[in-house]
Amino acid sequence: MLGCGRLVILFLLIKLLNLSFVSSTSSSSNNATRPRFHPSRGTDYYGDYEDITTEPPSSSSTVSKVPIPCDYDLCVEHQKTCLELAYVTGCLCPGISNAFTPPSPPRLWHLAQDGKGVVVHWCAPTSIVTYYIVWLKGNGKVMDRKISVEESKRKAVLENVEAGAHICVKAVNKAGNSTEDDQSCATFEPENTDYGFALKMGIIGGVVGLILLLILAVLLWRHKTRQKSTAQPETARVL
Numbered sequence: 001m002l003g004c005g006r007l008v009i010l011f012l013l014i015k016l017l018n019l020s021f022v023s024s025t026s027s028s029s030n031n032a033t034r035p036r037f038h039p040s041r042g043t044d045y046y047g048d049y050e051d052i053t054t055e056p057p058s059s060s061s062t063v064s065k066v067p068i069p070c071d072y073d074l075c076v077e078h079q080k081t082c083l084e085l086a087y088v089t090g091c092l093c094p095g096i097s098n099a100f101t102p103p104s105p106p107r108l109w110h111l112a113q114d115g116k117g118v119v120v121h122w123c124a125p126t127s128i129v130t131y132y133i134v135w136l137k138g139n140g141k142v143m144d145r146k147i148s149v150e151e152s153k154r155k156a157v158l159e160n161v162e163a164g165a166h167i168c169v170k171a172v173n174k175a176g177n178s179t180e181d182d183q184s185c186a187t188f189e190p191e192n193t194d195y196g197f198a199l200k201m202g203i204i205g206g207v208v209g210l211i212l213l214l215i216l217a218v219l220l221w222r223h224k225t226r227q228k229s230t231a232q233p234e235t236a237r238v239l
Contacts, residue, residue, distance in 0.1 A: 067092045075109055075123040077154035094126045103127035103171035105184040111167060113191050118161040122154055122169045125178065129171045134158065137166040163190050 070091035072082040082093040097103070104125035112119040120134050134156045136145040149156050158167065168185040171178040178184065 069094075074107075074126075075121075075154055078152050097127045099128040099173050100175050101127070102176040103129050103173050103178045105178040105181050106132065106169045106171050107183045108167070108169050108186050111186055111188050114157065117157045117159045118167070118188055120156045120158060120167055120169065122184075124154065125171055127171060127178075128173055130173045132156075133170040133172060133177070135168045135170065136161065137168065161188055163188065 068091055070082050070085040070089070070093050072079070072085055072093070082096065085091055086093050104127045106125050107123040109121045109123055112121070122132070129151050131151055132149040132153070134147050134149060136158050138144050145158070147156060147158070161167075165188045166185060167188055168180055170180070170184070
């Protein structure tokens with residue numbers, strides 16, 4: 001009877017040891033295979049299973065490229081438009097009105113005399129332009145004249161322009177013409193160019209030379225007449 005009781009106690013101890021071993025192995029295996037929780041995109045929180053620390057964004061991600069103004073000169077002709085440069089390079093154009101708004105007046109830069117003609121040089125407005133009109137307003141003696149110039153040009157030559165003539169430049173698009181103001185018009189005043197100065201000096205020199213030749217011719221004529229007058233008495237004496 002005593003022996004049976006010992007066997008029962010020994011059996012119970014073995015059972016307890018097996019249960020404790022199984023529970024420890026199961027808990028360790030659960031810890032080893034514990035999944036990490038990653039929140040789905042769009043959530044701004046994190047799971048209880050992982051401590052995730054956020055890092056500050058790098059400087060490269062926060063710094064953006066600053067657009068630069070387009071390398072476009074309103075007074076230079078035969079160049080790409082500012083809109084074309086902006087499309088290709090991503091540069092910035094000044095505020096340009098659309099094609100359905102009348103253009104702003106161009107700026108008449110200067111007038112330069114070139115022989116018998118006058119070179120009109122202007123700068124484009126900050127507007128969409130289809131073409132330009134260079135307008136010579138007569139002063140009573142000369143009739144008004146207008147010439148059309150393509151959009152890419154900034155110069156035009158007017159022939160036979162008198163002093164005091166009024167010259168204007170207009171920009172044209174689908175909406176109409178630009179208005180006239182002080183910056184789009186100017187009065188032509190001839191310049192004292194080197195060519196004109198040389199021409200005047202040449203004319204003066206020619207007149208002076210002609211006078212000298214006439215004086216010399218008169219002196220020679222008087223000298224010959226004196227020689228003849230002195231020669232006649234001598235011949236009379238010889239006879």
